[in-house]
Amino acid sequence: MSDNPERELRVSKIRDGTVIDHITAGQALNVLAILGIDGSGGEEVSVGMNVPSDRLGRKDIVKVEGRELSQDEVDVLSLIAPAASINIVRDYEVVEKARVTRPTFVSGVLSCPNANCISTQGEPVESRFEVLDDAVRCVYCDTIIREDLPERIDV
């Protein structure tokens, strides 16, 4: 139980869905973009931004009602929110809790920014990126994406 219940209540509990906690501060809207949530689909979403965190100092938090994340989505989340935890909630109870882990490769979830890369030219392949410590690298053309990674997300 938190020492400050009012702070906890800023973001309401969900019945069924996913709570993504410990998102790097300022990345919540990118997380929503990865999940393809822009409000037009009618999803019930709660967002906390720059809230205090013992572990991160400041963090973002996203709660999505009625939606459990796929592994692809979790893989991409790990690229912009490496400390995030994923809590699957059913009937108000957390039934699964896991930290994201950075995969070695991600496929089909990012587009290469190099317009001359073969993966962008209609060939029958998915984009594929090697995950580095602080960036990702296209396995076809070697282009490294670091700062503008959220803009390249395709999910």
Next chain:
Amino acid sequence: MRHDHLISAKQLTRQDIEGVLDRAASFAEDGGGGHEDHLLGLLFFEPSTRTKMSFDTAMKRLGGDTVDMGSVESSSVKKGESLADTVRVVAGYTDAIVLRHPSEGAAKLASEFVDVPIINAGDGAGQHPTQTLLDLYTIRENAGLDDLTIGIMGDLKYGRTVHSLAAALTNFDTRQHFISPESLRLPRGVRYDLHETGAQVREHTGLEEVLPELDVLYVTRIQRERFPDENEYRQVAGQYRIDAATLEAAKDDLTVMHPLPRVDEIAADVDETTHATYFEQAHNGVPVRMALLDAMLGGGGE
């Protein structure tokens, strides 16, 4: 060498490189043979003179033969066929494919669709590993491959020969100096790999500060089409042109190389100096590619 495909110079170990160069030296001395049953597919989606002709020559000198897609205009590519489909078809006709393509990553993609070896003969601004093997052969003949200070000058951003050479040189005891305009510095991916291998690397905007130290100067063309403004191109290109007078500040045994074609970055008066090695470098393409094909096709050569 035990690779199914040759896509990038990053694949090559010192042992791989020395194996190919030693074999190339033997082919240069004694000629080849032993591949009479082998057929090599030449898929050149971009114009090429030296690379294509030297692969064609190398295969024929090994006793084998080649089939050539011809120009893009006369092929099914013109009808919109994907690269993946083209290589799958040609792989059914041949024992190995040499691929030149204007897009980065083309050889990597091709390798995912076929069982025969793919040899990357240049993919856009990406890699050109067979050029690197003949570059290393030439460097070894003229300056050795260890305790070497090499300057690489010109378009380092889009120069695929540079990207491959830089990667391969990390297998040896070398100090690499990169000389270019700010706008044409090495791309991030190449710098990342050099950093990861702990290579000794320095970057410069002017040749004069490093020229006296160099054992090898590798010059590449600054490509006019990379500059939106013609005046900007002229200003930059002029700073990276060498002539015989420039080389008076160099060591007597400096080796000057260029993957060719040159435009005006090396003046004709350099050709008459003992530094000029670029034509020898081009000639070395045949024995080196013979050695590479021999290794990738199963070492049937004599």
